[in-house]
Amino acid sequence: MKYKKIVVLGSTGSIGIQTLDVIRSHRDTMQCIGLCAGSNVELLNRQIMEFCPKHVGLAEAGHAREVIVGKGVSLILGQSAATELAQLAEADIIVNAVCGFAGTLPLVAALHAGKTVALANKESIVCANPLIQNALKSGGRIIPVDSEQSAIFQCLMAGRRSDLKKLILTASGGPFRTSTLEEMEHAGPEQALNHPIWNMGKKISLDSATMFNKGLEIMEAAFLFDMEGGAIEVLLHPQSIVHSMVEFIDGSIIAQLGTADMRTAIQYSLTYPERIKSEVKPLSLFDERPLTFERPDVARFPAIKLAYAALNGGNALPIVYNAANEAAASMFLAGKTGFLDIARRVEYAMERAQALDFANADNYEAIVEIDRQARRLAQEKV
Numbered sequence: 001m002k003y004k005k006i007v008v009l010g011s012t013g014s015i016g017i018q019t020l021d022v023i024r025s026h027r028d029t030m031q032c033i034g035l036c037a038g039s040n041v042e043l044l045n046r047q048i049m050e051f052c053p054k055h056v057g058l059a060e061a062g063h064a065r066e067v068i069v070g071k072g073v074s075l076i077l078g079q080s081a082a083t084e085l086a087q088l089a090e091a092d093i094i095v096n097a098v099c100g101f102a103g104t105l106p107l108v109a110a111l112h113a114g115k116t117v118a119l120a121n122k123e124s125i126v127c128a129n130p131l132i133q134n135a136l137k138s139g140g141r142i143i144p145v146d147s148e149q150s151a152i153f154q155c156l157m158a159g160r161r162s163d164l165k166k167l168i169l170t171a172s173g174g175p176f177r178t179s180t181l182e183e184m185e186h187a188g189p190e191q192a193l194n195h196p197i198w199n200m201g202k203k204i205s206l207d208s209a210t211m212f213n214k215g216l217e218i219m220e221a222a223f224l225f226d227m228e229g230g231a232i233e234v235l236l237h238p239q240s241i242v243h244s245m246v247e248f249i250d251g252s253i254i255a256q257l258g259t260a261d262m263r264t265a266i267q268y269s270l271t272y273p274e275r276i277k278s279e280v281k282p283l284s285l286f287d288e289r290p291l292t293f294e295r296p297d298v299a300r301f302p303a304i305k306l307a308y309a310a311l312n313g314g315n316a317l318p319i320v321y322n323a324a325n326e327a328a329a330s331m332f333l334a335g336k337t338g339f340l341d342i343a344r345r346v347e348y349a350m351e352r353a354q355a356l357d358f359a360n361a362d363n364y365e366a367i368v369e370i371d372r373q374a375r376r377l378a379q380e381k382v
Helices: 014-025 041-051 061-066 081-085 100-112 122-127 129-136 147-158 181-185 202-210 212-224 262-271 303-313 317-333 341-353 364-378
Strands: 004-009 030-037 055-058 074-077 093-096 116-119 141-144 164-171 232-236 242-248 253-257
Touching: 004 014, 004 081, 004 262, 014 030, 014 041, 014 093, 014 262, 030 041, 030 081, 041 055, 041 061, 055 061, 055 081, 061 074, 074 081, 081 100, 093 100, 093 262, 100 116, 100 122, 100 129, 100 317, 100 364, 116 122, 116 262, 122 129, 122 212, 122 317, 129 141, 141 147, 141 262, 147 164, 147 212, 147 242, 147 253, 147 262, 164 212, 202 212, 202 317, 212 232, 212 303, 212 317, 212 341, 303 317, 303 341, 317 341, 317 364, 341 364
Parallel strands: 004 030, 004 093, 030 055, 055 074, 093 116, 116 141, 164 232
Antiparallel strands: 164 242, 242 253
């Protein structure tokens, strides 16, 4: 396998940490040449000491004096740090693990620079698809890191795109899969962040509990694989062994299976199109419980229904869906709104956004303004 020089954006987050775990296991074929973090300087310094990158970025410039870098290491500070590192000439792969809408500009910059992007940031695809499609013309490419999109990416190799009928996204159902509406109404952050299967960061764990994560994945899959919303289905699969499936016109369904460990999808994005030995414990179907599948209850998880509405409505609605969810999720984690209020606030914002005079979301300034307005709407009293 060709030796890969890798930049990790969002290195102190859950995906960033696991990416460095993969690199640590394959130092003979991978080198981390760039690290970028938001504000967790303590962890960033430990990563710098271990991986000795040539380039370091920190979004929170106020912590600059705390960053320990050696002679000859470039230190880039401020909110544009990730965007600058995304364009490094010597980088082979940019891992975009920046959380939320903030990952958009780094993705666009990397693609314009002709880079391969291992993408773990679904919000950028959802909010800025026109910008990303334009940036892809510069020669860059996206290899999905999310386990569901990685699974679909792999399953599509089994047939011609012209023979594809349907994409089937699986979801664990999160901590409230069997909970009643009354139980969910009174749920707090501790319960919502207690995912039964996956080890993830706060935001994605909460989005899994509300299923807004799956809603974003519906739109992400539509944009990544050029599919209509009607050809994308969601199934609850509490064992999280089947990561997603595709169905072809002859009725054949191809599935990708594996243990619930993000390092598998991360490693594949770094080695594609090759596969190499992994440190992840292999799946043993003899040791697993029976694999089951259920239809999601949209009454308890309205995020699914709202996602299809946003995708079908097009234009600004996917941006509103994401921004309103980010705002409402932050309010919930701060104890300022209820768990079920997250979906209510997103629906409220989507309904009122349609009445606003939004420009077409085909440039970054317009996207930022739509994002701002959607957050304002989500924070209003519902």
